[in-house]
Amino acid sequence: MTPTGKRILLTATAILAAGGLATYLGTTLALHHTITLNTYGNEVGGAFxxxxxxxxxxxxxxxxxxxxxxxxxxxxxxxxxxxxxxxxxxxxxxxxxxxxxxxxxxxxxxxxxxxxxxxxxxxxxxxxxxxxxxxxxxxxxxxxxxxxxxxxxxxxxxxxxxxxxxxxxxxxxxxxxxxxxxxxxxxxxxxxxxxxxxxxxxxx
Incomplete structure (x- = not known):
């Protein structure tokens, strides 16, 4: 493989890895964090x-x-x-x-x-x-x-x-x-x- 081909392969691999990491972090955050709920002033119930x-x-x-x-x-x-x-x-x-x-x-x-x-x-x-x-x-x-x-x-x-x-x-x-x-x-x-x-x- 030519040096140029290697650089392209390494760049593509890095992009895929970064995308995978972003997906993983996004899923992790979604599973452990939640939006701030708004009761709208209700004693019971509100946003979901x-x-x-x-x-x-x-x-x-x-x-x-x-x-x-x-x-x-x-x-x-x-x-x-x-x-x-x-x-x-x-x-x-x-x-x-x-x-x-x-x-x-x-x-x-x-x-x-x-x-x-x-x-x-x-x-x-x-x-x-x-x-x-x-x-x-x-x-x-x-x-x-x-x-x-x-x-x-x-x-x-x-x-x-x-x-x-x-x-x-x-x-x-x-x-x-x-x-x-x-x-x-x-x-x-x-x-x-x-x-x-x-x-x-x-x-x-």
């Missing part, structure tokens, strides 16, 4: 940034103008509580928002190690079009759960090794991302519907 089920990014501003019902859990949910809670809230919204334009259910997985984009997509698809699932890096999830007053609890499980406990309530945010209240996740669709109707009809 999540990886959605299509590997894109969704934020609270993605759903600006719609009511948000936010629930924390995982696809491997303790006592399989997440799926019935999500179905019940979806049924409640079918009565209050038949057009499916006024409200969305945000399901936040606390288990990013297992709940990748493909799994979240499959999980949400089985529960219906109202539900949007997302997750984030562990530290970002911890900060977000604290903002939404949701406990983060890993429970040992003989079949799945561990599960993540579902948050006890849906956090209800109005179309301007203002906190309106909580609705227990462990109740019937009818009970959820009544409470949600009251919250959605309460003047700001």
């Amino acid at each position: 940034r999540l990886m959605d089920a299509t590997t894109g990014t969704m934020t609270d501003q993605t759903f600006h103008g719609r009511w948000m019902l936010v629930l924390f859990g995982a696809t491997h949910c303790t006592q399989d509580a997440c799926e019935p809670a999500l179905r019940a809230m979806s049924d409640a919204l079918d009565k209050l928002d038949p057009s499916k334009r006024k409200a969305v259910i945000i399901f936040v997985s606390l288990d990013p190690d297992r709940d990748d984009a493909e799994r979240l997509h499959q999980y949400a698809a089985t529960l219906g079009p109202r539900i949007v699932a997302g997750t984030a890096a562990p530290q970002a999830l911890a900060d977000l759960a604290k903002e939404y007053h949701a406990p983060v609890e890993k429970v040992s499980d003989p079949e799945w090794s561990y599960t993540m406990r579902m948050s006890p309530s849906f956090v209800v945010m109005n179309p301007d991302t203002r906190y309106k209240g909580m609705i227990s996740a462990n109740q019937s669709a009818e009970a959820m519907q009544k409470q949600l109707a009251t919250l959605m009809n309460t003047a700001d």
Whole structure:
């Protein structure tokens, strides 16, 4: 190989190495750091940034103008509580928002190690079009759960090794991302519907 060829090869190798290092550092930073969340003055809830089920990014501003019902859990949910809670809230919204334009259910997985984009997509698809699932890096999830007053609890499980406990309530945010209240996740669709109707009809 000529000296010129060697210089070109060395330069190309250095560029590739630098690119790889930049990618590694970027990933490392993303996994260990998070954006500063904004509560917007709410006592509960506020800004969020999540990886959605299509590997894109969704934020609270993605759903600006719609009511948000936010629930924390995982696809491997303790006592399989997440799926019935999500179905019940979806049924409640079918009565209050038949057009499916006024409200969305945000399901936040606390288990990013297992709940990748493909799994979240499959999980949400089985529960219906109202539900949007997302997750984030562990530290970002911890900060977000604290903002939404949701406990983060890993429970040992003989079949799945561990599960993540579902948050006890849906956090209800109005179309301007203002906190309106909580609705227990462990109740019937009818009970959820009544409470949600009251919250959605309460003047700001």
